Amino acid sequence: MASGKARFDDIYGQADPRAYFTRLGPLEYEIPHHAQPVFRRVAAERAALDDGLPGVPAVLDLCCSYGINAALLNHDVTLAELYGRYASPAVRDMSTAELAAWDKQFYAERRRPxxxxxxxxxxxxxxxxxxxxxxxxxxAFSDDLEQSPPGPELARALPGVGLVTLTGGGSYVTERTFARLLDGARRPVWVSAFVLRTVSYEPVIGALSDRGLRTTADTSRTYPQRRFTDERERRYATEAVRALGRDPAGLEEGGRFHSLYYESRPGASSRPGREGV
Structure with missing residues (x-):
């Protein structure tokens, strides 16, 4: 456990997503569910901005793992259905190749227009x-932008990106990653991010501001991410939240990580229920 927060590196290195869902399911990992309607709204708004321009602005999902946010954005499926699918007896004895073939058909049949x-x-x-x-x-790209600039393939793709999305990766990527993404962009880029309350997003906000984006924070609510793995993790989270001047009462003290939602747009203005930061 790094700094008191559990890491799940082993489930992200598997050949398919079964371990991801069977490990996170009992912890009720749910932030992609909360992000689904938000990302659909923001992605549609961002795509409309380029109406009449060649090509459709791409969504770049940062820390995307097995494409969960992409599945929820572009397909008629819920996170609960995915948990049920990958934990079902039907997939237990499948090879990765068999599961991939089954998944390919499953997502193709549910692709949204x-x-x-x-x-x-x-x-x-x-x-x-x-x-x-x-x-x-x-x-798909595996560049580590915390360590180095985008490689040739990612660099060629970045000019087509119009929206960057993030759920759950705010503990692992910093302003370096965001700066390198935006520095390679050519279209106006928006950022839609769910960030744990245990983490300060201020350095990222600063990097985005330096590149012409204004960030607004949703102050109307928090978004539960998952249950804590144990008491040590709960203590870590409550202490980290207090260190940032936030109150864990009824949230982290209740046994779950909670996230805040941040939206960044070029010259964006504050909306009801939000405050500019």
Whole structure:
């Protein structure tokens, strides 16, 4: 456990997403469910902005793992259905190749007519490779932007990106990653991010501001992410939240990580229920 927060590195290095869902299911990992309607709304708004321009702006899902957000964005499926699918006895004895073939058909049959191109970025080669193979991602990259600039393939893809999305990766990526993504962009880029309350998003907000984006924070609510693995993790989270000047009462003290939602747009203005930051 790094800094008191459990890590799940082993489930992201598997050849397919079964371990991801069977490990996170009992912890009620739910942030992609909360992000689904938000990302659909924001992605549609961002796509409309380029109406009349060549091509459709792509969504780049940061820390995308097995393409869960892409599945929920572009397909008529819920997170609960995915948990049930990958934990079912039907998939237990399948090979990865068999599961991939089953998944490819499953997602193709549920593809929404308003589906948008989605790129995935995650340091797990196996996770993004699986998501690409079954059709969830239009392009997949494993560049570690915390350590180095985008490689040639990602650099060629970034000019087509119009929206960057994030759920759950705010503990692992910093302003370096966001700066390198935006520095390679050519279209106006929006950022839609769910970030744990245990983490300060201020450095990222600063990097985005330096590149012409104004960030607004949704102050009307928090979004539960998952249950804590144990008492040590609960203590870590409540202490981290207090250190940032936030109150864990009824939230982290209740046994779950909670996230805040941040939206960044070029010259964006505050909306009801939000405050500019």
């Amino acid at each position: 308003d589906a948008l191109p989605v790129y995935g970025l995650d340091v797990s080669v196996s996770a993004v490779g699986y998501a690409r193979e079954v059709g969830l991602l239009d392009a």
